[in-house]
Amino acid sequence: MAGRISALTGARIVCDTLAPRIQRGAGRVVVERIPYLAEDIVQFLDGVEQLILVGAKPPVTFFAYPGKTSWPTPEGCKITVLSHAHEDGTAALDALADALNAPPTPANVAVFNTPALPKSDNLDARAVMEVIAHYLPEGAIVADEAITSGLPYFRYTATAAPHDYLNLSGGAIGGMVPVGTGAAVACPDRKVVCLEGDGSAMYTLQSLWTQARERLDVTTVIYANRSYAILHIELARVGVDHPGLTARSLFDLQNPTLDWVKLAEGMGVEAARAETTERFADLFAFAMKTRGPRLIEAVV
Numbered sequence: 001m002a003g004r005i006s007a008l009t010g011a012r013i014v015c016d017t018l019a020p021r022i023q024r025g026a027g028r029v030v031v032e033r034i035p036y037l038a039e040d041i042v043q044f045l046d047g048v049e050q051l052i053l054v055g056a057k058p059p060v061t062f063f064a065y066p067g068k069t070s071w072p073t074p075e076g077c078k079i080t081v082l083s084h085a086h087e088d089g090t091a092a093l094d095a096l097a098d099a100l101n102a103p104p105t106p107a108n109v110a111v112f113n114t115p116a117l118p119k120s121d122n123l124d125a126r127a128v129m130e131v132i133a134h135y136l137p138e139g140a141i142v143a144d145e146a147i148t149s150g151l152p153y154f155r156y157t158a159t160a161a162p163h164d165y166l167n168l169s170g171g172a173i174g175g176m177v178p179v180g181t182g183a184a185v186a187c188p189d190r191k192v193v194c195l196e197g198d199g200s201a202m203y204t205l206q207s208l209w210t211q212a213r214e215r216l217d218v219t220t221v222i223y224a225n226r227s228y229a230i231l232h233i234e235l236a237r238v239g240v241d242h243p244g245l246t247a248r249s250l251f252d253l254q255n256p257t258l259d260w261v262k263l264a265e266g267m268g269v270e271a272a273r274a275e276t277t278e279r280f281a282d283l284f285a286f287a288m289k290t291r292g293p294r295l296i297e298a299v300v
Ligand SMILES: Cc1ncc(C[n+]2csc(CCOP(=O)(O)OP(=O)(O)O)c2C)c(N)n1
Pocket: 145, 146, 147, 148, 149, 171, 172, 173, 196, 197, 198, 199, 200, 201, 225, 227, 228, 229, 230, 231
């Protein structure tokens, strides 16, 4: 419905940085996602004259930073509420599209186009997402808590096979291992792919045991960057340019290094480690073709 309105009016369709559920991939209307960082949101919304809210609130930044705005909507932008969160936003959009006599064919429908497999054997977060977009099966459910490893590469899956994308709905971490588990219980015929930062996954890794016990079809990818990487970024952004050893070590997940293969196997989930792109692609492709809980530790 929003795509129909956009076809008539040229309106952009935008969702929150943390929108809990989006239908994405080939055949679906592309929804732009509001960036995470304050200055990026300001740039993203630059020139917007009217913000029409459908079940959303006006954007604010995730954190308040010294010297940076928390209210990124341009000054003078008119904010209109089409429907509140407790109202039926779909019905509201439907009624609006009809009232405008919008064309039946929506604008900005994604055309199937997956990235080629990465050429370099150097495994990094971008290569991981390229492989995922390449092999993601139709109807998959992606639960994303990849944090710094996921946010910059969101667009890679925009034109992948059609899938549902589930995201954190707020700032507390560790939510997506259980969300992926619940999704697999709810939709036993669909492949669930859980993208997890190594720090976030540590909060709720016991969900893996539930996945093994219920034989759920979940593939968990752990982005093992051995760090609470985003907190290094946030620390710099509040003005700490030269953090001491102690401060830095608090954001480390080294010493000892977490062994995700053993952690998963200890809870009955088959697991393997990938340190190269080729190895990750092999493991992920196999996991997409085979049912059952599986974990891949991607050392990025
Ligand atoms: C319950 C809770 N505790 C702590 C935090 C603070 N926090 C936000 S992100 C983060 C680390 C995320 O690390 P990881 O999942 O490894 O992703 P990375 O930053 O490395 O990409 C922490 C500890 C939080 N948001 N919620």
